[in-house]
Amino acid sequence: DPGAVVPAPQNLSVHSANMKHLLVWSPVILPGETVHYWVEYQGEYESLYMSHVWIPSSWCSPTPGPECDVTDDITATVPYRLRVRATSGPRASAWSALKPPFNRNSTLLLPPRMAVRKDGSHLVIELEDLGPQFEFFVTFWRKAPGAKEHAKVVRSVGFPVYLGAMEPGAVYCVKARALVRAIARRSAFSQAQCVEVQGEALPL
């Protein structure tokens, strides 16, 4: 029905994990019509000093689906206001605004996935690449009474990081957590992973 009002999208929320932010909402159903959605945002700066200024989202002006990756729009650690409207042909709904505004410092930081292995007599770790804002705090130790824990901050990922030499017959364990300075937060530690070095343990 060309004269019918286009309902505004409802139930806006942001799902954010590991600094990836996805705005979602309930779809607007108009039988027989093609609905598109337009997403706009405002950082706290705009809210404070230029409240009339709304910026079209990088990827969702327009978008066909009831979701929008706003990661490239949320680029500072301040509250961001987000709004969505639906259109069908020339007709547009009212704007629906996300309440409360979203701040990326609320993102869910998950323990990083890692692969621990031996390279000869060396302890090696490989960490998943979560993007340029992530650093990793890695601790490793020899599994033995009174063994000292060593620590290393890993800033670039995507390739093996050598943690140190291992002694034959010993077991070494590693765990890691993610750090994001831009929001001054860190994740929980991952589960420890251990590897055993072949060969005879050295006499004490």
Place this chain on the structure above:
Amino acid sequence: SLGFRRCLISVDMRHLERSFQEIKRTLQNKDVFQNVTILSTLQSLQGIKPIDVCCVTRNLLAFYMDKVLKDHQEPNPQIRRQISSIANSFLHTQKTLQQCEQRWCHCSQEATNATSIIQDNYDQLEVRAAAIKSLGELDIFLAWINKNHQETS
């Protein structure tokens, strides 16, 4: 990220520089007074004492937030998006600086003079021209932050 010499505040410098690089040529092409500079005094600030770094940073952030960004009206959505990213990053940094302001943000006469000169340079130009020039010179300010706020760890 960098920690301010006295106030350990994290600035996502890589993102700021990338945002600026995307709009630098466009902004600098709009600058009609190419033979004049507003942030030139920053080059002369190389010998600024560590104790003044926080104050100069705070004053220059205020210069950009309260004057330059307000005086500049940007019609181009792509440019506006990058300016918004920079403005909101500066806003976050300002708020964090305010938390440690009392203890560390001492202003010597030298530091005050340095930022007053920049203000004076700005006021001598027509406001829109001054704003566009100051935005085009953001790399001078970012380089100054980069140099003066090396992490102490």
